[in-house]
Amino acid sequence: MSAPARPLAERDRAAERYLRPLLNFVRHRLHLHEAQGDLAPGEVRPEELVDAVYAEALARRGPEAFAPHRYPWLRRLARELLAAEVARARQRRRERSLFEPLRPGPQASADEEVRPRRLIDLLPDPTAPVPEDVAEQEAFQRALACLLDQLPEAWREPLLLRACDGYSLRQIAELEGVSPAQVRRRIELAREFLRARLAEEYEEVPGAPPAERVVAALARLEPTPEQRVRLRERVGAVAPQEEAGT
Numbered sequence: 001m002s003a004p005a006r007p008l009a010e011r012d013r014a015a016e017r018y019l020r021p022l023l024n025f026v027r028h029r030l031h032l033h034e035a036q037g038d039l040a041p042g043e044v045r046p047e048e049l050v051d052a053v054y055a056e057a058l059a060r061r062g063p064e065a066f067a068p069h070r071y072p073w074l075r076r077l078a079r080e081l082l083a084a085e086v087a088r089a090r091q092r093r094r095e096r097s098l099f100e101p102l103r104p105g106p107q108a109s110a111d112e113e114v115r116p117r118r119l120i121d122l123l124p125d126p127t128a129p130v131p132e133d134v135a136e137q138e139a140f141q142r143a144l145a146c147l148l149d150q151l152p153e154a155w156r157e158p159l160l161l162r163a164c165d166g167y168s169l170r171q172i173a174e175l176e177g178v179s180p181a182q183v184r185r186r187i188e189l190a191r192e193f194l195r196a197r198l199a200e201e202y203e204e205v206p207g208a209p210p211a212e213r214v215v216a217a218l219a220r221l222e223p224t225p226e227q228r229v230r231l232r233e234r235v236g237a238v239a240p241q242e243e244a245g246t
């Protein structure tokens with residue numbers, strides 16, 4: 001005898017549990033690909049990619065896609081779909097280049113346009129707070145994304161959930177499917193790495209490198225009411241199909 005299906009409201013809450021962290025994970029990865037020149041700024045919107053992740057997750061696993069500790073799997077799925085978007089963007093650029101006329105004379109390299117800047121170029125004083133106008137610059141967000149990408153994901157994501165989203169160690173442990181002690185250790189390792197990496201970048205500048213303040217300046221997104229409605233509609237559409245098959 002199969003287990004009874006969970007109430008739809010409970011399924012909605014389970015799916016929404018991952019929405020905000022996943023949205024910000026995708027935002028960070030998009031900034032990284034934009035900094036590397038894989039994607040043009042704004043070519044892929046984080047909300048649209050997260051919608052695609054949820055649609056694919058439901059297609060593969062139904063409402064059980066949002067069972068406890070599914071967040072690392074959803075992140076892997078997001079990376080998979082983002083890699084497909086990057087491949088499509090490269091194909092579009094190749095197709096356009098076939099029809100673009102050759103231009104005589106020297107041209108600016110595409111690498112010069114997209115090469116990520118260092119944090120020290122945008123934040124020269126490590127002892128000062130990160131100015132709001134600097135934190136809002138796309139160049140700063142991309143430089144920060146490149147720095148954070150040097151961290152192993154198992155360290156980076158707990159640090160961001162703690163420093164930027166304000167999740168407790170227990171909440172992060174529930175998302176990641178590990179113990180609070182493991183979460184604490186991963187965050188400590190991430191902080192040690194960032195301090196060492198920024199100490200190298202700010203080697204010639206007096207003062208402690210701005211590790212904590214820089215991480216806190218990472219741009220974060222909140223799901224819109226429209227996105228939450230779309231999510232509930234998707235989960236609600238899958239639930240009757242699942243129940244009809246039981």
